[in-house]
Amino acid sequence: MLETEKEPFSGYDLPLREKIYFEDGCSAELVRKQSVGSINVLSNISSVLRFFIRLFFAKPYQIYSLADLNLQCPGKNLPPDSFETFNGILSYYLINP
Secondary structure, three states: OEEEEOOOOOOOOEEEEEEEEEEOOOEEEEEEEEEEEEEEEHHHOOHHHHHHHHOOOOOOOEEEEEEEEEEEEEOOEEEEEOOOOOEEEEEEOOOEO
């Protein structure tokens, strides 16, 4: 992880930027942008069921964010379009802090 922040909805510390290294010398930097959705998994179930689930899973949340992925492969002979920024949705399934 290169940089983290406390996600306001869940209270979890989530990475803003992280770098992933591959065996062949390539790396990918993942940058989390704005949040596009958050779900408190326990919010729509009965209080009895919620009590028992909280015994095993402290704070179950689902967080969805827009993200960019940048690929770097120094010294590799790759096509030029393989170094573009890829955009997508990043999902976190959070169970216990």
